[in-house]
Amino acid sequence: MFLGLHSSKSRYLFVRALHIGPKLASPGAEDILFKALCVNIRQKKWKILNQLSSNLTNTLLSRIFREFQASPGLLLEIYQRIGEHKAISHSLNSCCITIHIMVGRKKYDDALSLMEQLMISKGHAAFEIFEALINTGSVSNIPVFDTLVRACTRNGLTDDAYELIKRLRIDSCWVSIHAMNNFLNHLLKIGDIGRFWIAYREMIFFGYYENVNTFNLLILALCKECKLSEAFSVLYKMLKSGIIPNVVGVNMLVDGACRADKLDLAVKLIEKIGIMSMGYKGNPELAEEIMGKMVIMGMSPNIRTYGILVDGYSRNGFLEDAFRLCDEMVEKGLIPNSAVYNLLIHWLYMEGDVSGALFLLSNMMKNCVPPDRFTHSIIVKGLCRNGQVNEALRVHNWGLEKNLAKDVFSHNVLIDYIFRDKDIRGAKQVLCSMFVRGLVPDVVTYGTMIVGYCKASGIEKALDIYSEMIKMNKNPNLVILNSILDGFCKEDNFDYSGVLIGEMKRLNMYDAVTFNTLLSGYCCSGKIEEAFGLFNSMGKMANKVTFNIMINMLCKLGLFEHAKELLGVMLCRGLKPDEITYTTLITSVSKTSSSEEVVKMHDYLVLRGVIPDEQTFKAVVSWVTEEGI
DNA sequence: CTAGGGTTAG
Numbered sequence: 011m012f013l014g015l016h017s018s019k020s021r022y023l024f025v026r027a028l029h030i031g032p033k034l035a036s037p038g039a040e041d042i043l044f045k046a047l048c049v050n051i052r053q054k055k056w057k058i059l060n061q062l063s064s065n066l067t068n069t070l071l072s073r074i075f076r077e078f079q080a081s082p083g084l085l086l087e088i089y090q091r092i093g094e095h096k097a098i099s100h101s102l103n104s105c106c107i108t109i110h111i112m113v114g115r116k117k118y119d120d121a122l123s124l125m126e127q128l129m130i131s132k133g134h135a136a137f138e139i140f141e142a143l144i145n146t147g148s149v150s151n152i153p154v155f156d157t158l159v160r161a162c163t164r165n166g167l168t169d170d171a172y173e174l175i176k177r178l179r180i181d182s183c184w185v186s187i188h189a190m191n192n193f194l195n196h197l198l199k200i201g202d203i204g205r206f207w208i209a210y211r212e213m214i215f216f217g218y219y220e221n222v223n224t225f226n227l228l229i230l231a232l233c234k235e236c237k238l239s240e241a242f243s244v245l246y247k248m249l250k251s252g253i254i255p256n257v258v259g260v261n262m263l264v265d266g267a268c269r270a271d272k273l274d275l276a277v278k279l280i281e282k283i284g285i286m287s288m289g290y291k292g293n294p295e296l297a298e299e300i301m302g303k304m305v306i307m308g309m310s311p312n313i314r315t316y317g318i319l320v321d322g323y324s325r326n327g328f329l330e331d332a333f334r335l336c337d338e339m340v341e342k343g344l345i346p347n348s349a350v351y352n353l354l355i356h357w358l359y360m361e362g363d364v365s366g367a368l369f370l371l372s373n374m375m376k377n378c379v380p381p382d383r384f385t386h387s388i389i390v391k392g393l394c395r396n397g398q399v400n401e402a403l404r405v406h407n408w409g410l411e412k413n414l415a416k417d418v419f420s421h422n423v424l425i426d427y428i429f430r431d432k433d434i435r436g437a438k439q440v441l442c443s444m445f446v447r448g449l450v451p452d453v454v455t456y457g458t459m460i461v462g463y464c465k466a467s468g469i470e471k472a473l474d475i476y477s478e479m480i481k482m483n484k485n486p487n488l489v490i491l492n493s494i495l496d497g498f499c500k501e502d503n504f505d506y507s508g509v510l511i512g513e514m515k516r517l518n519m520y521d522a523v524t525f526n527t528l529l530s531g532y533c534c535s536g537k538i539e540e541a542f543g544l545f546n547s548m549g550k551m552a553n554k555v556t557f558n559i560m561i562n563m564l565c566k567l568g569l570f571e572h573a574k575e576l577l578g579v580m581l582c583r584g585l586k587p588d589e590i591t592y593t594t595l596i597t598s599v600s601k602t603s604s605s606e607e608v609v610k611m612h613d614y615l616v617l618r619g620v621i622p623d624e625q626t627f628k629a630v631v632s633w634v635t636e637e638g639i
Numbered sequence: 640c641t642a643g644g645g646t647t648a649g
Binding site: 191192194195198222223224226227229230256257258259260261262263264265268314315317318319320321322348349350352353355356382384385387388390391418419420421422423425426453454455456457458459460461462488489490491492493494495496499521522523524525526527528529530531533553554555556557558559560561562588589590591592593594595596597625626629 | 640641642643644645646647648649
């Protein structure tokens with residue numbers, strides 16, 4: 011009998027070890043334990059780990075880790091099973107040994123989650139882990155530190171990530187371009203574009219060469235800053251560096267063009283990728299070259315490109331074109347995925363077409379396209395937006411039952427809309443139900459609460475939420491800072507808003523919304539001089555909203571001719587008036603001028619691409635009713 | 640590394 015033999019042999023060895031004496035007893039016993047553990051672990055018999063837990067010393071554990079370093083899957087399981095056991099505590103070092111082994115075997119995701127365990131569950135600081143990794147390996151083991159940088163950015167530890175990169179540089183160890191890209195991408199995700207450019211310039215200064223991903227990030231950053239032509243010119247820089255653009259960069263340019271109201275440009279870009287240089291730098295030869303290379307690379311628009319364009323059309327009110335594009339896509343053999351369906355359903359809801367959205371949803375099911383984590387939230391938001399908050403709550407609860415609402419997404423939407431009804435209690439209830447389900451509020455949740463409190467009860471309560479957010483180690487982003495700024499402006503507290511803007515500038519975190527918010531604040535409280543001063547200093551940063559705010563102020567002051575002049579400036583700068591410009595101007599002109607003037611203004615604006623919405627319609631209807639036409 | 644939730648204007 012195997013077991014009998016085995017146990018008698020163990021007993022024999024054990025007895026012999028006792029006879030040799032206490033000094034040598036322990037290595038012998040450790041050997042036996044070691045072998046027994048290895049045999050059992052290889053057969054995935056985990057019971058022994060529990061049985062022998064009181065004997066597992068650090069030296070024994072390191073031996074086991076080394077023994078299994080060739081099979082990282084098994085190693086990870088050992089590590090986790092030991093971690094589950096209360097009697098044995100992992101040292102930071104044993105975890106770092108495991109991390110080194112995982113990275114050595116290219117199991118980066120496993121290494122990443124081990125690091126996250128150390129940071130989150132065990133509360134180790136990034137630099138503690140850094141030191142331990144050096145102690146258990148070598149500082150020149152770059153992939154390990156690349157992973158550590160990634161772990162930092164994934165958990166919002168921006169400064170730690172940056173300090174790590176700097177610290178390694180002092181040791182003449184350079185994290186890879188991949189880690190640098192990861193850091194740059196993180197800065198864009200948290201909305202810190204100022205810091206993005208500082209980090210990028212620094213990276214180039216220290217001799218890194220951009221790869222295709224770095225260039226894509228540059229395109230993304232420039233698109234976010236609405237510097238579309240600069241974003242396009244990144245393509246030249248890429249080719250000059252001998253790097254061929256890929257579809258990801260082009261997709262971002264398509265998105266940037268759509269968001270800058272340049273749909274035609276987006277379409278051209280897709281139809282003939284080389285065309286983009288026309289009207290920008292005037293170098294058709296280079297454009298042809300780009301196109302040629304892209305065709306060679308098999309770089310044709312993918313499903314994502316079409317999705318972005320579907321979004322672009324819909325966003326600008328051309329839902330019909332979006333559907334036409336879908337037909338074209340299907341003709342080209344690209345099958346709409348859940349993202350394309352989601353986008354269309356989303357925009358149908360935004361247009362108020364609830365039944366159309368419902369129809370498309372059933373079509374999605376019919377075509378066996380599985381709904382994803384976005385679909386559920388889009389339905390919840392769509393219903394809320396169309397005044398069916400109770401129905402949205404019903405769908406939400408149904409989703410919770412069916413386990414479709416696992417993330418904070420739809421919760422955030424509900425909190426937003428319940429807050430809009432000034433139902434603070436109701437919003438708090440949704441927040442509580444989040445906690446009950448083990449969902450942790452994210453930055454958007456806090457942002458929504460801050461805006462909600464600003465509008466429902468004033469800035470003070472909003473600031474409480476802000477400090478709560480800081481306590482939970484969540485970093486404020488640009489949207490949150492802008493919301494707080496709006497709160498100050500709405501309460502005429504321009505001292506605090508000045509301090510805040512100063513701080514935001516120092517942090518390099520501000521955008522057009524920041525200044526538009528302040529501008530709107532000035533206009534609302536009649537600070538005309540300040541408003542003009544700010545407007546003039548905004549320069550190229552001024553966007554459509556900036557002009558709408560200024561036009562509205564001039565109209566309210568009865569300076570209609572000046573408002574029209576400003577409309578001209580707006581058009582000269584390539585900014586298209588929208589339905590808000592329309593309502594502002596029509597409301598004003600109908601009060602002061604003849605019906606001919608109103609009709610003239612209407613035609614003028616519609617010819618320049620304004621697509622009337624419900625409120626523009628109301629503006630005209632009220633004028634017609636008053637005129638008795 | 641790219642579309643789909645929270646900020647500014649009627």
